[in-house]
Amino acid sequence: MGHNKSKLTPADLTEIADSTEFSEYEIQHWYKSFRKDCPSGILSLAEFKKLYGEFFPYGDASKFAEHAFRTFDKDNNGTIDFREFMIALSVTSRGNFHDKLQWAFDMYDLDKDGHITKKEMLEIITAIYNMVGSILSSNMSDGLTPQQRVDRIFSKMDKDHDEQITADEFSQAANEDPSLVMLLQMGYQTAGGDGGAE
Template structure:
């Protein structure tokens, strides 16, 4: 029985069991994450603003606002403007413990800003720019996102249409691990 936004113990247990089956986390881990999520989000919903605040703690030298906004929209699977625990734990499972293919599918969603099934140079540049701004590390000033994007497109864009399909992205990323490193920029994802 659900009362407001709070789960009864039985429903909570069922949810935890279900999420442990659907993710790479054990029931104990899901329960720990749920407890922390409930402490941070007593109403059961993580807002975009609160999500950005979390990233501010991890990247105090930069401005994670733009990257957090882009990332938030991938976590928010049902596009209701908040991240519920189930969405949070599924995304965390993939990004932290998923297979290479799962991580790449998830990254494709992040880079495909308009969700049209393709990554354009502009979309990739936008993500890489937001990562650099978030890090705020002056030692990375030598990194030119446009050069990185050109390099990635040179290697992955087989049909030279200036956009990457999911197949091009997956095949190219799997065949060259340097591309995955370039896309994640110090394992931010």
């Protein structure tokens, strides 16, 4: 899909509808909103960080926004076009449990080697803590530090105790204890949101 198109072609519309859980009508509404916020037809990292900052005014969302941006930007070209935006939005807001888990795993797997290390998870969890700022205390009453939270998650997910979590371990632990996924999902739920287009 070209970056500078001012209108969606019927082919683009059909292709996005086939690749997402959105109707063509919903896609057209999202497109209007996307073009209003991104007149160029693409979303840069700076613009993405600004949007996250508006969602989380009481914390610092910039680091988490970088990680979310990486998972949205599937072609790794440094921008998010409307198609990439809609695919990510579809997974995060309407995807099934498995799709959401895969999306979360991809976010935590910073070097894309198929494993999540404690260092990788700590980077994301710390970014989430920084992003939610003062809201954190009311949402997480257990008082755990990012490192303690990572240690707790690893103790439940790292079944073979090799200090890394595979996609299978991630999925198995999440299926056994869905509460584990709540923190893992916190940041990307806002990325996609559950609301409709304006």
